[in-house]
Amino acid sequence: MGIVHGEEMVLNIGPQHPSTHGVLRLKVHTDGEVVSKIIPYIGYLHRCFEKHCENLSYEQIIPFTDRCDYIGSMNNNFGYVVAVEEMMDIQVSEKVEHIRVIMAELNRIASHLLALGTFGMDVGAFTPFLYMFRDRERILDLFEITCGARLLYNYMWVGGLSHDLPVGFVEKVYKFLDYFEPQLKEYNDLLMYNKIFIERTADVGVLPPEVAVNYGVTGPNLRASGIKWDLRKNESYSIYDSFSFEVPVGKGQMGTIGDCWDRYWVRAEEMKESIGIVRQALKTLPVEGDVHEAMPKKIRPPKGSIYKRTESPRGDLGFYIISDGSPSPTRVKLRSPAFTALGALSAIAEGWMISDVIAILGSLDIVLGEIDR
């Protein structure tokens, strides 16, 4: 911005910093307030997930997938069990599929609430963050009555689920959805259409579609750049093709397509779509049926490999599993959507101010547990 270029200052944002969403270190070169170079350093949360998997049986891996993207654990379970089931050619019952979709979509709402809340906090709005956490708690309560856990569920098992739905679950979900839908409008009025928030996020950190594709950015971040890519539609898995829902894409209402505001807006819209999916799934949810029905006695996928990707709240969550026919996999590779999103950070945030870098980082919605694995 300035013509006079003085000496650059190297600034370490993190690993302990209020806005790095975990333990991320950004080495930032600054010229005054303007950031000229960003180098993200990761690995502070590395716990050998992939190596660990090679020494565990298939069912023992499921709790470890919880701990990758700990904000969207249900979706991690989902992606993993879908991959293993496809390897073993297991067909699960309609009931199990419905419950899985309900759980995954509720989890998506919870994850987006956290993403938007922390994004708001990164630009200085503290109250919406607490409102969103309050409502996220209600979803966690629903999970708690189902499987006993509030964060790391270990709920979806290969061929079934750990528990059937508890009595009164459906009514409680309906009650929550009826409560939650008007709340969305309140959040949007409070934060999304706030003049200061628009000033801070519109036209800031624009992620052009070409750059997004080149960096392998997926999920809401890619959709905010205007590319309609949602695995629930494009590569439908489970029973997603039997539900009708829209895939919101960024339109650049407040600025350019792919700016921080669009990334916020896409997530806000996706929550509405998820509510719709949950409502449809609740309507067609079969009452009878055993959720343990299709569970195999021994999980030994035949020799071979599979790459299966599903739409987690952060994007394409891919599991690449190689089996040699033994009880534990030879290799498990997790393709992390948050990792690719973080990769694009330096491409879009350089040249902006420190405050903007924090806002852009917040808008990308990264989870370090998944990046470091």
Next chain:
Amino acid sequence: MVVDQLIEWLGSLLSWGPGSPLIFLTAVLIAGIPIFLLMAINALVSVYAELKISAFMQDRVGPMGQGPGLHAGKWGVLQTLADALKLLSKEDIIPEFADRKLFIIAPFVIFIAPFIALAALPFNQNLLISDLNIGVFYILAVGSIGVIGIILAGWSSNNKWSLFGAMRSAAQIVSYEIPVGLSIVSVIMLTGTLSMQGIISYQEGTILGILPNWIIFNNPFSFIAFFIFFISGVAEVNRTPFDIPEAESELVAGFHTEYSGMRWSFFFLSEYANMLIVSGVAAVGFLGGWHSPISGFLESPGWGLFWFFFKIGALIFVMMWFRWTFPRLRVDQLMNICWKVLIPIALLNIFGVGIWTLLKG
């Protein structure tokens, strides 16, 4: 006023004569005690109010533990006292590579600004330390001492976040002093005096028999001037949406990142005292000071004290309301608002007030 009386009284008591510098010094020191108490009580009450107001705005209950009650306290009314005691008992940490002298001085410099500014704030008809004939000017002038302390704190901490906070703060406070000053100019043009009591006594009576004769209602330009003053005042005291010098999510804690314990509490104390002063000047300059909202109703000195603090409290509440509603501006947007919006409007306002008074006669 209080100082003058003290000097007279001490002079007759100690028989050194009222002109003695020693008497003057003693009187000033004695007058300083209530100011300090006021700042401390203000911080205790405001922090408690902030905790509770933010809690209610955010669907929480806020502090409930400390204080009198049946068991384990009720409403947490003594929460801030407990916090203060905790701060007093904390370890005093000075970073190894900090500039020790400046690091120690900085909180006191920041503290001095609101401390001496309070001397010119009239609390009711009789209660003020000194009715300076340049009262408003004095408050605005000494109020800017604080920025020196902020730069000292940011620089001496030897921390990059602190430095960023200090640089932002310097730019912000120096810029926003201009719209503050310009909006006060329109008040001075109407009243023709810089004395705080003079400004307040100008606002006696009513307009058209309904509205109180406050400067905010005097003419459309002074109405706008109030908002310019208040917005700039919020920026002067580093409150959200203008809290970029201590932006938590960006700069950790800005210029006071390295401060802890009692030294940190001085920053806190002066932040709330600054809020009191900005609200106080707004109340004096635009909202009739200690005058009752209904002319002639409850106008005694005791009620004057009540009305003054009522107005201050209302303005401080609005500041807290801002803080728990708005996101934070970016540093360049902050400057844009100041230089491209507030200052041009304030300048036009001065022009408008001039024409208004000329036409009105």
